[in-house]
Amino acid sequence: MRKVVVSSNCQTAGICAVLKALFPADEIVPCPLPWPFASDDNAKQFALNLQNCDVWVTIAPAGVIDSVMALVSDGKPSVVRVPAIGFAAFHPDLCYAQNLATGELTAYHYNSAIAVWAYKHRLDIEDTARLFNRANFRRLGYFDAWATSVAYLKQAFESYQLASDFDRFFLNVQRTGAFMHSINHPKIHVLVRLVKIISMRMGRDASVLEKSVDVDDALCGTVWPLYPEIAHELALGGGSYTWKLNPLLVFEGIRNYLEYSFKAYVTQEIAPENLQMLHREEALFDTVLKPQVGLPA
């Protein structure tokens, strides 16, 4: 029996479950990577998990692997690298945002970029809800995120020395429709495919790709909606405006979601002018949306 330690992000549980199904005789130990390490002690503490472990399946970048392995004194494990799956094309409105006053991310990390922009410009719920439409999505580039998302994922595979496996992974999952719950939460069948591929570096042969694996989806607790207009553009079923932020926090319809979001920003004492979307070109939102709500360009 081997001891396999799995250190990924929120995909850790799914990876473990699939590995357990593929290697039932092995001990599979989830051990999410607390990266970046808060201190050297923290890193040493983490390295203890790898003592006398046979395989370390890890999301860690190459440099981090080296530094952690240097801290493992006994029985260094073999390393199998696994990329985190991220794909934004189904959810291009999902963004991270921060409070400029504190530098902190919003309490609930996922935000609608349009909602963030609207809160910043003190729009009310009705005016904001009207901004969720096909024309705006098109002009904001929401219909054109596919190529960028594929390129990002391909790059991730390449940087994890899995370039030759990318087609085997992606061409399979892209046939399954909207395969992400959110930009960084893949559906379980995506993780199944990914783990089957890396399992071939852990002793399984190519026949594993045909094996039926049934495990629970640990990430379906948070589901960002595939907006109907985007579903239409990608010729996919399942479009909706139902936000499932957690199993007990579900919002049907744009207005209900906006009401929650705006209230949450107020509760967190984020002044409108301090709410900033991350990794988005705010000027583009200004150009596209301002004329529609009577704001000067």
Add this chain to the structure above:
Amino acid sequence: MSHPYAKLEDYQFWPKAMTASAPGHVNPALPMQKMILPGHRIATIGSCFAQHLARHILHSGLDYLVTEKAPEGVDPVVARQRNFGVFSARYGNVYTVRQAVQLFDRAFDAFKPADVAWKKDEVSVDPFRPGIEPGGFQSPEALAEDVVRHLACVREVFVQSDWIIFTLGLTEAWRSKADGAIYPIAPGVAGGVFDPEQHEFVNFTAGEVAADLCAFRDRLHQVNPNAKIMLTVSPVPLAATYENRHVWLSTTYSKAALRVAADEVVRKFENVFYFPSYEIITSPAAGNRYYDDDLRSITELGVNHVMRVFFRSCCQFPDEQESASVAQHAIDGLGKDMEIVCDEDMIAQAVHGNASPASQPAVKQEDFDEALYLQLNPDVAKAVEAKKFKSGWHHYELHGRREGRRVG
């Protein structure tokens, strides 16, 4: 090393044209020019799939030509039921090319079929558009009057159109032994009586279809030299075959024959083009999701893909201003979001299972034990310490209650 494929376009290579495209964006119409311009009058004719095209063109802002309009005062719903506006004239589904040629000839008095009316119960039915008037015509005379009106409108379709979009549906048909008149539906199905002495089955060959297409094109060219024809093949399989073989075999034959004929005619005439409806719907990239559960009807997703390609590849709209560079600019930041690792709550939730915490009744603020809440929920305590929340109560009100957090 140079070779004949070295400088070909992306759409000529399977990986770039098929597997690399976003879902819903495989475009077999490339490299078609945008030839349908603002102001062009567009008519549709053909099998049932042509109704989808007609519906979308009608609502697209393009100039959809309808020469046979409902009488004034008729309720729009009733008009639709009576098949006004379903096609450019009220000819119903025209499944075979031979039927279209004969329709043309009837419109220009070059063909007068012997069969003019079928009986169905107490009413009369047009043998060449048996479903056009849901309640039938009250008398053969009323039907004859309507046919005269109708054929005048058909004439106008052919004379006025800048474009005729012709959806090729079937090769199988029933015809009159007397004069070769083609019926859209077998006699006896929607009216009339099937008589093997008078009626016979025919399954046109690809060569016959091509010859009929040439005949149709030539006739149209005579009355309207500037008109162009856009051929497309319906992806809807046969509902039934009269051939003694599996319906799927007959379907594949029929579609193949129509496709071959269309290709031959497009290569022959400068004013005839092909639009790949059939290819879009049946493409492996569509993964069968463009067929409904009956494996025959086309889903709205599929129709939308066809129309998206049609409008973007074939049509020029007056307000076309989309800027790809702006769109690209908008998504440059998307990849960076992936670098943000999930917060601890999400990781814990994923590792420890996704079972929903038991729902619990809301606690009022006066009953809320702040210290106990922070003790039971150390991640909240950390968040409060980091000033993400003003207090435990603040967190509980915002998230904790719905998350089913322990309060005591």
